[in-house]
Amino acid sequence: MSGAGAADAFERVADGALRVPLRTQTLPPFTHTNAYVLAADGVGIVIDPGAGDPDALAALRAALAAVGVAAPKGVLLTHTHPDHVGGVDAARSLWPDLQVWAPAGELGRCDGAWGAIGVRHGRRLTLGGAVLTLVGTPGHALDHVAVWWAAQRLLVAGDLVAGAGSIWVGLPDGDVGAYLSSLERAAALDPAVVAPAHGPVRRDGAAVLHVARRHRLAREASLLQALQDGPARIGALRARLYPDLDESAHDLAERTVLAHLAKLMRERRVMHVGSDRDGPYALA
Ligand SMILES: [Zn+2]
The missing domain is CATH 1.10.10 (Arc Repressor Mutant, subunit A)
Incomplete structure (x- = not known):
């Protein structure tokens, strides 16, 4: 990725899967949220459009064009933290027929104007002949879904893990027990590629999920030690x-x-x- 212009401001992750880093107000050390464009047979979706400024929209349009999609059929939100939803309004202005999907447990936090449909673990979305399956992965947020493209063993992870460093899990939304279970659930899929919302794409299988789990358990052990x-x-x-x-x-x-x-x-x-x-x- 050269970042020289909108046309190449994305990275190819897998066949029909592009990472589009968008500058957002997010938690340090991160400065960007990765949106993803997934497409097959000319049908595409955008995951987590965290920004809707002209540069962000240009980058998303360029990525969609690169996979043969003029207008995406929908936007999927892994969860509704501001750095993941900042571009939804702009995307809906640009593509009026856009469907918005959000985790059912976070629908109350969606702007009612989006007309978002609540989705849960196991829900399938089709892109032409390709099938995506949503994986319930709460813990970082009240509710959270990751996207599993089984045919490519690709997990679009949202804030389940970061490509480098760790994801914040804290009150009031965070639930460490649910988070640990979600990491196990995702690791059991045995992904080849884990594409996070922050940091680089990971191509070392479930390693990033196992490391995140060990890191959390080590912190718990330190806390018990302190007590x-x-x-x-x-x-x-x-x-x-x-x-x-x-x-x-x-x-x-x-x-x-x-x-x-x-x-x-x-x-x-x-x-x-x-x-x-x-x-x-x-x-x-
Ligand atoms: Zn988040």
């Missing part, structure tokens, strides 16, 4: 798990720790012994 020293409040736990963190990132980090604590409390391994969200928390 071995006695009850602790959320700020102290954050400082133990994320030393040297810039103060501007404290809130995000604490909401990650809270999501881990919520899972451990559900499993009755940790208890809340304080009177507010900040704890203290203790081993059960």
Whole structure:
């Protein structure tokens, strides 16, 4: 990808599958959200159009043209965080017949004007003769779907994983237990290519999914280790798990720790012994 202009501002991921990185306001260290164009037999969809500025639309149009699609039949949202839906209004203006699909559990967060249809695990979408299957993968967001193109063993992963680094899983939307299950569900598909919404496309099979799961379990182990020293409040736990963190990132980090604590409390391994969200928390 040279990025020199709209015509080559995309990367070929697989047959009829293109990654189109769009500049968005997203969580650091990322600066872009990858939209994907999937197409077969002249029928195409756009996944996660996170931006709708003229450059973004030009890049999407160029990618669609490259796979022989003049107007996509729909937009699929893996979830409805702003950096994934920022281009939906612009896309609907450009292509008035566009269908919008969003995870059923996030329909309440969609702009009603989109007329979005709720989709769940197992739902199939066809592109000409090609079949895509949606994979329920909650954890990062209230609800989340990934897209499985079985014939190409391609998983368009949304925010299930990042191509490099890790995906934020924190309260109020995040659910660490659901996230771990979603990683296992996706790994069981045995993808050859994992195409994330942030960072590069991964061509090392399910490795990125396994690494993400181990990373999450290691953080949980660190949290339990910290609680071995006695009850602790959320700020102290954050400082133990994320030393040297810039103060501007404290809130995000604490909401990650809270999501881990919520899972451990559900499993009755940790208890809340304080009177507010900040704890203290203790081993059960
Ligand atoms: Zn997200």
